[in-house]
Amino acid sequence: MKLQHYLGGLEGLPEPLHFEKRVFVEEWEKRIFGIHVAMMGLSNHLGSALPQYPIDEVPTTFKDEWTWASLRTGAEAMNPFDYFKFRYYEKWLGGITQFFIDQGYVTEDELRSRQEELAAAVAPSPPESAPAIDDQVIDYLRKGDSPRRDVAHPKFSVGDRVRITNVPAAAHTRLPGYLRSREGTVERVFEGDYAYFVHTGDGIGDPMPIYIVAFPPEELFGARAEDGPLTIYAELFEAYLEGVQ
Template sequence: MKLQHTLGGLEGLDPVQPEFRVFVEPWEERIFGIHTAMMALSPQLNLPQTSSTFSTVWTWADLRKGAEAMNPFDYFKYRYYEKWLGGISGYFVANGYITQAEIDARTDEYLADPAKPLPSGGTPDVDDRIHTYLMDGDSPWHQWADKPRFAVGDIVLVGDPPTVEHTRLPGYLRNKVGVVETVYDDAFSYLCSTGPDGIGPAMPVYCVKFDPQHLWPGNAEPGFSIYADLFDAYLRPVVDRAAA
């Protein structure tokens, strides 16, 4: 869904009750650990093989795609890690690691006996790979493939590309005009292709400056600007505005 990325610019979402604790419930920390292990064990990483049976790709993008695929009412109803739990569970079912019937049965077991011990597992080789991943990470940085189309000071129009599963373009910036403030060194990719949304191979990224009066006419405080880091695929010369 277009508008579930960077919701801070949208109106009408009040009241907002910020949660400053990283983990509210103990199970949330466990979900974060499962997500981290899935990323570390993904086969596209150049890390030592392990005894783990996890054999498919999982990235931050997959986590976000799962959340943004939710019914909008559910998206706003559930807390942060509840969305993670749903996305991870759906991924395991979709990739054949477990069936929905098995998840439902285990859920019923723990609802009937909340004190039942949690399963334990893990091996030293798996733990070592996860630790290595946490230390090294995986970078989206690449050397230039193409020269940037825009320079500092250029006026650009933000496009309105179709989105299927995930977008890196805030909905409130679509079809808006801004000025290139910074052209970042080198090029950057994302964790996966976003398809018709336009993000695939490494490309230039720009910091673009926007006038809040243009984003929210008659409803913005004077004297400040909005800045957004945007992929090259999302921008076009302002002369193309009629074709946007």
């Protein structure tokens, strides 16, 4: 995971934060969100998800796996300068576009040609009707995608002191950089073991316990921590925790 994806605790960022409350600022952002949802609704991994979907019977040319992890991996692979230059859904668009190019669904020349057509205001051809595909995506929106789960097998209990690991990050991780090697206290143990969408290479993937860990600000930020009764909480997979002797 690159620097731009764990900015917690850093000072002196070049621009002030903007607390935009609208989900979609521009109309085109709704379409990007829709494309992402449709890809998740047609993803191969749904064949083994709960509830199961008859994904092999859906007549779609999309034959790959696409989850939230895929979207996040694409964003994390961006050049940091591009990451800060683009808007939120522009990053989504970049990741989705690169995925389609890498997987051979479209070439860069085809994409460039289509961009020129749109710039010239050429009306796009209406899409062919695909009711079976529409039905599958609608079914996915109603049922969702429950990750693989199991009954809880926690190694730690509420009140235990734990240290956050500093495992090397592969293409994608769910461990924020500013928590690495820090110590906290288990505040809550979730009711079951939960899997992540994919195996990230840093320990998560199969079902495992998830904890809420509490950190005092001075543990994370040292002398820069602000005074006051503040506590920082993080939800973390068990693979990211180790016991403190």
